[in-house]
Amino acid sequence: MMRQKPRSALRRLAVAGALAVAIGLAPRAGRAACAHWRKIDIGVAVTPPNVVHTVPYIAQALGMFTKYCIKPHIIQFDGGDSPAAVAAVTQGTAISMLSEVPIERGMHAKLIWGMVPVMPMSYYVSAGIKTAADLKGKRLSAAGGGVGGLNWLIGRAVLQSAGLTVHDATFIASTTAGRLPGLVAGQVDGVVLHPEDGYLAHKANPGLHPLVKLSKLLPDWQFNSYGASDAFIAKHFKLLRDTVAAMMDAARAIYTEPAKVIPIMVKATGKPRAAVEFAWKEETGDCIWAVNTGLDPKRIEWTHRYDITNHDAPAGKALAFRQIVDTRLVAAALAEAGGPVSIHGCHS
Secondary structure: OOOOOOOOHHHHHHHHHHHHHHHOOOOOOOOOOOOOOEEEEEEEOOOOOOHHHOHHHHHHHOOHHHHOOEEEEEEEOOOOOOHHHHHHHHOOOOEEEOOHHHHHOOOOEEEEEEEEOOOOOEEEEOOOOOOHHHHOOOEEEOOOOOOOOHHHHHHHHHHHOOOOOHHHOEEEOOOHHHHHHHHHOOOOOEEEEOHHHHHHHHHHOOOOEEEEEHHHHOOOOOOEEEEEEHHHHHHOHHHHHHHHHHHHHHHHHHHHOHHHHHHHHHHHHOOOHHHHHHHHHHHHHOOOOOOOOOOOHHHHHHHHHHHHHOOOOOOOOOOOHHHHEOHHHHHHHHHHOOOOOOEOOEOO
8 A cells, every 4th residue: 555644735745846857747759740640549437437447537627638639539338347348358459447357257358547547436325324334224325336346345345344245225327327326315325425425425424424535445455457358459459558658657647736636636536626626635635546556466366356256357367467457557657658657645
């Protein structure tokens, strides 16, 4: 875990110019004008995206993709491992958020960048629920994928922390966009919310509150990673290398250029600026975005073992780190982005 106390926005802005040069936010010297443009489809995990998912939008708006002669087409999916997202990656028509689970189940793909390795969300619950044990008999969200989707998986983990199982609660499926309205309207009693949505939930109903921060509940779980099919990697290695490098540049800009990135986040998410600023402060303070590869072997291997223990991955078929992550592509993208950096103590 790479964390630190939040730094002030003013101090971040004071060092932004120097860091921009150091980490490659300025145009690379000697890069020629684009002789031709390369196109790529980039998926984001949620419709509309949460603040954590806005990295491709930032890279597009601030010219990081242009620097690499890339014209991206950003696609919104309803869940990182949704059927549509997995199909797009499998067929090689896009890169997108991908967990290790489809790979564990035999998908010919690899993780290529751990954009958000640490979970930024909290499990929000209705008034009167004080402990995980109080969730027994309650209605919990299964938004964005139903059984096996993120909300279902996290709900299961929260229940397990109190010695309960998924059979001790009722899971209600909905779209990811229905998470916040469902909790506010009392349709569910527990749901995973990102910081900006937690801010809005508490504002709408002060009785709604976080039961547990997920980085505390599952501190070693790998969260959001980008993945690509093996065939796509083999055919378009340099394009993927440069795409990941551009997004690394954007992730680094999130920490150093808040005046530029926050308006982009507001536009992409459609959320009020106050909620987005709250999320930016929370998430940069917790080193949520990866400024390097975001793919730590220990974290990946722990998550893989966790999947096997919970029967999400086949038992007796443990995979090595290199079978889950394309280490060659990850190393090439990091080198293209200027090599490893540490920004305000964040160095995942």
